[in-house]
Amino acid sequence: NAGVTQTPKFRILKIGQSMTLQCTQDMNHNYMYWYRQDPGMGLKLIYYSVGAGITDKGEVPNGYNVSRSTTEDFPLRLELAAPSQTSVYFCASSYPWRGRNSPLHFGNGTRLTVT
Amino acid sequence: AQTVTQSQPEMSVQEAETVTLSCTYDTSENNYYLFWYKQPPSRQMILVIRQEAYKQQNATENRFSVNFQKAAKSFSLKISDSQLGDTAMYFCAFIPGEGNEKLTFGTGTRLTIIP
Numbered sequence: 429n430a431g432v433t434q435t436p437k438f439r440i441l442k443i444g445q446s447m448t449l450q451c452t453q454d455m456n457h458n459y460m461y462w463y464r465q466d467p468g469m470g471l472k473l474i475y476y477s478v479g480a481g482i483t484d485k486g487e488v489p490n491g492y493n494v495s496r497s498t499t500e501d502f503p504l505r506l507e508l509a510a511p512s513q514t515s516v517y518f519c520a521s522s523y524p525w526r527g528r529n530s531p532l533h534f535g536n537g538t539r540l541t542v543t
Numbered sequence: 544a545q546t547v548t549q550s551q552p553e554m555s556v557q558e559a560e561t562v563t564l565s566c567t568y569d570t571s572e573n574n575y576y577l578f579w580y581k582q583p584p585s586r587q588m589i590l591v592i593r594q595e596a597y598k599q600q601n602a603t604e605n606r607f608s609v610n611f612q613k614a615a616k617s618f619s620l621k622i623s624d625s626q627l628g629d630t631a632m633y634f635c636a637f638i639p640g641e642g643n644e645k646l647t648f649g650t651g652t653r654l655t656i657i658p
Contacts, residue, residue: 468552469651470549470634470648470651471634472648473646516586518588520588532588532646534587534588536585536587
């Protein structure tokens with residue numbers, strides 16, 4: 429049982445380049461999330477999805493796009509990378525969790541640097 | 544909208560001592576859940592402890608306990624008999640009891656345990 433898997437672990441982009449951060453989970457969770465963590469800051473929600481075919485904006489969606497064609501996968505797309513997108517990105521998943529342990533299962537993060 | 548505030552960016556304590564990390568939050572919800580997550584240098588997000596707002600009894604998990612003051616909207620984490628492995632970033636987080644599944648995080652406290 430792999431849990432939440434993110435790839436790549438590290439990436440360096442030039443300004444204006446595009447890339448997709450991959451996220452997959454094997455727990456059959458309905459809910460999936462993308463967070464970013466800037467240095468010295470907490471996690472801020474970029475986008476989330478409550479099921480296949482459904483996505484919605486979080487707190488900081490500008491500059492990003494997502495899709496959810498399957499329950500397992502929730503890729504995050506950066507179209508025109510900017511230095512402000514230098515951050516650590518976390519994917520997470522959950523099921524309707526009320527009463528269970530942790531509401532979110534996190535991947536190990538992707539460190540992205542835009543120069 | 545909910546906000547979570549951690550006013551201590553950094554703390555350090557001698558090994559085996561007790562340390563308390565502060566967290567305050569703001570919400571109009573009556574039912575909600577609060578969490579402390581630990582993020583070691585490996586970047587993993589690990590759930591330390593959780594508290595349901597409708598429970599008056601403070602949660603305890605081994606050396607970790609909380610002081611939940613609902614009226615004051617305060618949720619502090621106490622670590623007893625601190626160990627070197629407790630060195631990490633600690634995040635306080637909030638989720639409402641009904642509706643959306645989105646966690647709101649504080650900005651974190653970097654805790655260093657000194658040998």
